[in-house]
Amino acid sequence: MARDTQLPRVLVVGAGPVGMVLASELLAHGVRADVISKLRRQSPHSRATILWPRILELLDRVGVGRKLVDNGHYFDQMNYYSNKKMIGLIRFDRLRGVGYPFAITIPQWRTEAILEEHLTALGGMIDYDTTFVDGAQHPDGVECRLQLPDGGSETRTYDYVVGADGYNSVIREAFGFRFAGRTLRTRLAITDAEIVGETTSSEAAYYLTRTGNMVLAPLGDGIFRVGASVPVGYTGDTPDRAFFETLLAERVPGARRLGEMKFSGVFTAHVRSASTYGSGRVFLTGDAAHAMSPSGAQGLNTGIQDAVNLGWKLAGVVRGAYRPELLDSYDVERRPAVDQVSALSTRLAKIGLYPTRHQTLARDAVYRLGTGTQVLEKVLAPRLAQLDTHYGPRPRRRALVPGERLPLGWRESSTAPVLAVDRYSVLLWPGLQYRYERWAALAEQLREQVTAATVTDLGGRPPGPLLSKLPREAHALVVRPDGHLDALVPLDDRTPMTVVRAVERTLARHVLPELAPAPQLAGLSAQ
Structure with a gap:
């Protein structure tokens, strides 16, 4: 690719x-993004398989x-078993105010192939076999030394650098970010395999026992992601068929045998966080910034939330718009949000490995009661789906407050307003007692005068999940490009200007x- 240094x-x-x-995100907004990778993709096998509802919404935004x-496997229910007996379930198809009331399972290699195809369509490319060696920040840029595929090196200066290079991040190390935390004692084994006689459904399941746990998640085409905590004493790195079938017999109801195994592996989980997610002109995202327990399958999803939160801000700043x-605000917002997700994952891992009869009886009773009353679903489903991501203090009562995700999206809709991708949106709410003879003139004035945002009149028919939280009085809702509320501006009887x-x-x-x-946003969200 020819490099335009201007x-x-x-x-x-x-x-x-x-x-x-x-x-x-950067390329779609006209910001030059050089993507480098030390290694080419060597294996079609990976750990991350689930994309949750909020992340599917945000990937709508990216395009x-x-x-x-279309390329994943639909699932909308999570079942929980204890000692081979079902104790509870969570349904995601009852979530309200979400563009995708379900999750998908999709191998990470397939997600990466789709994203790379999209990146290429935007005019980008990935420079494989290229390594970041070291760098230094200056007031106006970051000087980076890169090792190229031919073994030579080159020094380039960038406006900003983002480390999305995983748990062993060289960017984090090179620029002095601390990475504190701990390593979990329990190791985890995974495989993608056929389960003989089992059809892939729309349900995933956790199987909890006092000696360990297991998860089965359908990937489609008769294949399941099979994960399990590794028994004490096992020291291997590539568990075989007998290993998984023994654990299936111990932890999962019914006689189950594995068909073809696509791969197998063992890994150790960590719970860690960088001291800050941004320092000057250098930022960390995903596993470079944080690591968490795999329970709840939140890691990759949390990293994509990082990418979107940073992406629109960085694109706007580089373009001179913001x-x-x-x-x-990237570090201020994302670190508390990630800490909450990580705490949930750690909690789920802990209760899934309770070793005593007293603990398991109490846990099972909570799951059964919570399922019967749907309290478990109401509390846990939005958190697993990452719909409860909130940037700022949470309200004590049911009311709109800055920082919360609005139940709106970026896809064309005949029933709800569509948010702008490249700028802020202003949604005009007339309230329940506004003098409507003045409303049309005010709305038109705002559309003509406010050029830094897209102005939309909600009128008297906003979508139900939003209507239930709107104030009685007239307001303008200022919404960020990532769909979170930035501010509520009262619209009283003052003059339009x-x-x-x-x-x-x-x-x-x-x-x-x-x-x-803004440039032509052909690749972003108007799907």
């Missing part, structure tokens, strides 16, 4: 799903949500006075 550019180190989502769904200070100025002042906290012209 364009502002970002170096993304790491070509996994997180790095490619971030690079796609690949529907394609991933104030540079906006980048400080006063209202316009109030909305503009709110936007001006992050948006520069002259919005940088």
